[in-house]
Amino acid sequence: MTPMIQACVMHFGEMGSRWGINRTVGQMYALLVLSPEPLTADQIAESLGFSRSNVSMGLKELQSWELVKLQHVPGDRKEYYSAPAEIWDIAKTLMEQRRKREIDPTLSALRNLLMTKPSGPEEKYAQQRMQEMHDLIEMLTKWTMEIQRLDAARLQKLLKLGNNLGKVLDIKDKLLGKS
Amino acid sequence: MTPMIQACVMHFGEMGSRWGINRTVGQMYALLVLSPEPLTADQIAESLGFSRSNVSMGLKELQSWELVKLQHVPGDRKEYYSAPAEIWDIAKTLMEQRRKREIDPTLSALRNLLMTKPSGPEEKYAQQRMQEMHDLIEMLTKWTMEIQRLDAARLQKLLKLGNNLGKVLDIKDKLLGKS
DNA sequence: CTGTAGTTTCAGTAACTTCTGAAAATACAG
DNA sequence: CTGTATTTTCAGAAGTTACTGAAACTACAG
Numbered sequence: 001m002t003p004m005i006q007a008c009v010m011h012f013g014e015m016g017s018r019w020g021i022n023r024t025v026g027q028m029y030a031l032l033v034l035s036p037e038p039l040t041a042d043q044i045a046e047s048l049g050f051s052r053s054n055v056s057m058g059l060k061e062l063q064s065w066e067l068v069k070l071q072h073v074p075g076d077r078k079e080y081y082s083a084p085a086e087i088w089d090i091a092k093t094l095m096e097q098r099r100k101r102e103i104d105p106t107l108s109a110l111r112n113l114l115m116t117k118p119s120g121p122e123e124k125y126a127q128q129r130m131q132e133m134h135d136l137i138e139m140l141t142k143w144t145m146e147i148q149r150l151d152a153a154r155l156q157k158l159l160k161l162g163n164n165l166g167k168v169l170d171i172k173d174k175l176l177g178k179s
Numbered sequence: 180m181t182p183m184i185q186a187c188v189m190h191f192g193e194m195g196s197r198w199g200i201n202r203t204v205g206q207m208y209a210l211l212v213l214s215p216e217p218l219t220a221d222q223i224a225e226s227l228g229f230s231r232s233n234v235s236m237g238l239k240e241l242q243s244w245e246l247v248k249l250q251h252v253p254g255d256r257k258e259y260y261s262a263p264a265e266i267w268d269i270a271k272t273l274m275e276q277r278r279k280r281e282i283d284p285t286l287s288a289l290r291n292l293l294m295t296k297p298s299g300p301e302e303k304y305a306q307q308r309m310q311e312m313h314d315l316i317e318m319l320t321k322w323t324m325e326i327q328r329l330d331a332a333r334l335q336k337l338l339k340l341g342n343n344l345g346k347v348l349d350i351k352d353k354l355l356g357k358s
Numbered sequence: 359c360t361g362t363a364g365t366t367t368c369a370g371t372a373a374c375t376t377c378t379g380a381a382a383a384t385a386c387a388g
Numbered sequence: 389c390t391g392t393a394t395t396t397t398c399a400g401a402a403g404t405t406a407c408t409g410a411a412a413c414t415a416c417a418g
Contacts, residue, residue: 004295004302008288011288012285015281018199019198020197034308036304041365050407051409053367060366077416078365106191106194109190119183120181122181123184126181126183127183130213132267133212133266136266136334139337139338166325168354175347176337220395229377230377232380233377257393
């Protein structure tokens with residue numbers, strides 16, 4: 001592993017551990033993303049200096065997030081792993097999985113709590129707050145779902161638009177002004 | 180603490196721990212958000228059954244995230260803590276702090292790595308991927324910064340717009356079509 | 359069916375994080 | 389300044405998560 005790749009792998013390991021993601025899983029995934037060729041579990045273990053079993057567990061985790069593809073090379077018994085070719089596809093999968101695991105349960109918990117009748121002014125106030133949280137989370141979620149619908153090509157256009165992003169939102173503002 | 184509030188507090192404790200946030204800190208903050216009145220550290224410790232020192236550390240953490248306000252009641256030596264009155268303000272602070280702590284360092288790490296000359300085809304490929312990551316993260320960050328600029332009243336309008344969100348994005352699409 | 363290359367599982371240990379109680383520090387009333 | 393109410397710090401205990409090596413399992417070539 002070259003120093004440049006190493007540096008990137010280490011950074012994403014660190015960052016991963018600030019999220020819920022295990023540091024070593026973060027490193028493994030960065031390695032896969034930066035590698036032009038699929039890698040075997042042994043190659044990953046070797047490159048990163050982890051035990052073979054740790055890599056096996058990490059890959060299982062990544063598979064449960066649907067972030068890696070498993071492929072077999074004909075005439076070779078080993079299993080090869082790779083990340084999607086499009087970074088945008090990776091980001092979409094991450095958003096979707098996080099939504100499933102964190103946002104959806106929270107929204108449904110909030111909805112449940114909002115169904116029950118408040119026992120007094122204390123709960124009434126709490127319910128108001130819960131309602132605000134629910135509505136906000138729901139709205140932000142809808143936004144990200146809309147963004148997720150864009151394919152890589154569309155996104156490319158948005159990227160090039162760059163700083164003119166403000167203009168898009170100004171137009172949106174005008175629309176809102178009317179309503 | 181009523182059962183409804185308890186349930187919500189517990190849920191956010193769980194959810195917090197899936198993010199990088201300490202479970203007990205998550206619970207403390209949920210309690211503060213749901214409470215109409217500011218609370219003292221002792222009240223929090225009492226309600227949640229944590230040690231006083233644990234609460235002290237948790238509040239320090241929350242202060243470092245700028246998520247709580249500290250206030251003094253005249254004629255009372257105790258310190259009272261409260262969450263912002265607007266949920267949207269809380270969300271904006273969260274977004275901003277996460278950006279500072281996670282996104283900005285990643286962007287600058289990627290920029291650094293993109294400055295260095297690739298040592299071979301392996302690094303050349305890796306740099307392509309890093310460039311894609313960088314551009315994508317930068318774009319998504321810009322979007323969230325634009326959204327953050329909205330004040331609570333503006334957001335209220337967006338909330339009411341609800342499912343018509345699609346229309347806003349359709350208009351954006353037309354704009355993109357021209358470019 | 360047997361042997362071998364490869365993968366997964368899992369119990370135990372290492373490493374890390376959280377939480378506590380005791381002590382120190384702070385702040386202020388009298 | 390003294391005493392008391394309050395908050396903070398911190399060393400270590402308790403709890404949790406990550407990692408490993410050994411063993412079990414799987415798949416397949418011969």
